[in-house]
Amino acid sequence: MGLFGKMFDALSGESERFPNVDWYCDRCNAYLNEQSEFDDHKYTWECTDCGHKNSISATNVYESEEDFRTK
Numbered sequence: 001m002g003l004f005g006k007m008f009d010a011l012s013g014e015s016e017r018f019p020n021v022d023w024y025c026d027r028c029n030a031y032l033n034e035q036s037e038f039d040d041h042k043y044t045w046e047c048t049d050c051g052h053k054n055s056i057s058a059t060n061v062y063e064s065e066e067d068f069r070t071k
């Protein structure tokens with residue numbers, strides 16, 4: 001369960017809730033991590049490119065792009 005490992009790492013001092021996770025907009029596929037003031041401690045993030053509200057939660061973390069495509 002790599003995901004739980006990441007979450008526990010976050011509790012032990014990392015500033016990000018989901019360290020090493022790349023977030024992309026569900027609608028326009030923009031890279032959210034580098035958008036102005038992006039904060040993965042928020043539960044939703046409104047994409048600054050298209051305004052889509054993306055859910056920032058563990059259920060949206062995929063182990064790989066292949067995993068993402070098949071769900």
Ligand SMILES: [Zn+2]
Nearest residue numbers: 025028047050
């Ligand atoms: Zn977007």
